[in-house]
Amino acid sequence: MFAGSTIVVPLEPGTIAALNAADGSTAWKVELATDRPVAADAEHAYVSSGGQIHALRLASGDVAWRAETGALTAPLLVHGGWVIAASVGNLAAFRAADGSTVWQRDIGPIEYRPAIDGDYLFVPIADKRLVSLDLPTGETKWEAPLAGTPVEPLALGGKVYVGASDKRFYTFDASDGEFEWKYHVGAALRGRAAADSRHVYFVAYDNILRALDRGSGALQWMKRLAFRPAAGPVLMAGAVLAPGPIAAFPVFSQDGGDIGKVEFPAAPARIPALSIEADGKAVMAVVTGGLEHPWKLSLLEPSSEPPPIPLIELTVVPGEIVEIVVPR
Numbered sequence: 001m002f003a004g005s006t007i008v009v010p011l012e013p014g015t016i017a018a019l020n021a022a023d024g025s026t027a028w029k030v031e032l033a034t035d036r037p038v039a040a041d042a043e044h045a046y047v048s049s050g051g052q053i054h055a056l057r058l059a060s061g062d063v064a065w066r067a068e069t070g071a072l073t074a075p076l077l078v079h080g081g082w083v084i085a086a087s088v089g090n091l092a093a094f095r096a097a098d099g100s101t102v103w104q105r106d107i108g109p110i111e112y113r114p115a116i117d118g119d120y121l122f123v124p125i126a127d128k129r130l131v132s133l134d135l136p137t138g139e140t141k142w143e144a145p146l147a148g149t150p151v152e153p154l155a156l157g158g159k160v161y162v163g164a165s166d167k168r169f170y171t172f173d174a175s176d177g178e179f180e181w182k183y184h185v186g187a188a189l190r191g192r193a194a195a196d197s198r199h200v201y202f203v204a205y206d207n208i209l210r211a212l213d214r215g216s217g218a219l220q221w222m223k224r225l226a227f228r229p230a231a232g233p234v235l236m237a238g239a240v241l242a243p244g245p246i247a248a249f250p251v252f253s254q255d256g257g258d259i260g261k262v263e264f265p266a267a268p269a270r271i272p273a274l275s276i277e278a279d280g281k282a283v284m285a286v287v288t289g290g291l292e293h294p295w296k297l298s299l300l301e302p303s304s305e306p307p308p309i310p311l312i313e314l315t316v317v318p319g320e321i322v323e324i325v326v327p328r
Contacts, residue, residue, distance in 0.1 A: 002273050003040035006058050007285050009297060010034050016047055018061060021283070021299060028061035035071070039078040041096060046083060048072050053085060055099060065099030067092075073109065079116040082135065086110035091123065093138060103138035107131060115192075117155035120174055122162075124150035130162055130170075132177055142177030146170065152192040152232075154200070159214070161200050163189025169202055171217060181217035185210075191232030194240070196254060201240055203229040209242045211256060221256030231271045236284065243271050247288075264288050265296060 001008045006027060007019045014033035019026055036048040044055040044064055051071055055064045070087040077084040083094040092104035109126040116122075120141065121133040126149050132141040148166025155161075159180070160172045169183045187206035194201045199211040199220055207228060211220045227244040234241040239259055240252045245268075248261040266288040273285045284300045 001038045001040050008045045030061045037075050039076040041078050067099045075113045077113050112152040115153045115155040122153045122155050122160050144177045154193040161193045190229045194233045194235050201233040
């Protein structure tokens with residue numbers, strides 16, 4: 001997980017470590033086990049452990065605040081000064097600055113991370129609903145019934161994009177929940193979609209990466225993958241990456257052209273983390289390792305030689321065993 005110039009990673013057994021992105025040196029370590037992926041913003045790393053959120057100061061690793069949540073049922077959402085936590089029978093909103101509870105309510109079972117766009121919170125409910133809440137108050141703005149259980153939504157540009165277990169990809173108007181279009185996939189969708197100014201991209205368990213027109217939902221192109229996708233697509237440096245349990249990710253242009261591959265020392269142990277630096281340059285952190293390869297954390301940037309992908313290593317950090325906590 002990137003947090004400014006820091007990379008936060010869970011290590012085994014029961015340790016959270018912060019590494020300086022510039023050179024891979026260790027900034028701090030804290031003995032704390034995590035049961036969900038770590039989230040972060042510019043000030044804190046947020047760790048779910050023992051039914052609590054632990055907000056660790058990025059500068060030192062000291063605990064800034066703790067909040068009781070119970071066992072989480074979905075990964076934490078950290079965005080724009082908010083921390084959103086879903087637990088059994090409860091959805092709660094906390095202020096990231098001090099951990100104070102702004103609101104909490106019982107809205108239904110939640111298995112995937114919600115999404116924020118402006119003052120709207122979009123929550124995928126396991127009972128086949130997508131619910132929009134007023135973020136400052138937690139009050140319901142609208143509900144959209146679906147024919148299947150929704151996965152993690154993408155909220156962007158006044159639209160909400162979400163796949164569901166009924167093998168369809170839906171788009172709604174973010175302000176009022178009006179249905180706009182849906183696309184029949186034929187297989188369950190995997191992970192959150194990604195989007196640029198023209199296309200929305202998603203993968204499904206039919207091992208296909210698809211690009212649809214953001215306005216009309218018309219299919220623009222599709223690419224068959226030689227592996228089962230491990231998460232939703234990743235956009236980086238004008239390219240579309242399809243992550244999977246392999247050591248070389250295929251990379252496509254935004255128009256569907258084959259660019260090449262991003263090659264790693266071994267298959268990633270978890271989904272690579274992406275960060276956009278102040279100068280607009282994209283960098284990627286990836287953990288690799290397993291029975292046949294040493295555990296390593298590598299920081300990579302796009303190659304300056306055309307084509308812009310594959311990535312080249314900036315630094316490689318000799319690794320301790322990394323706890324594999326894969327986002328749903």
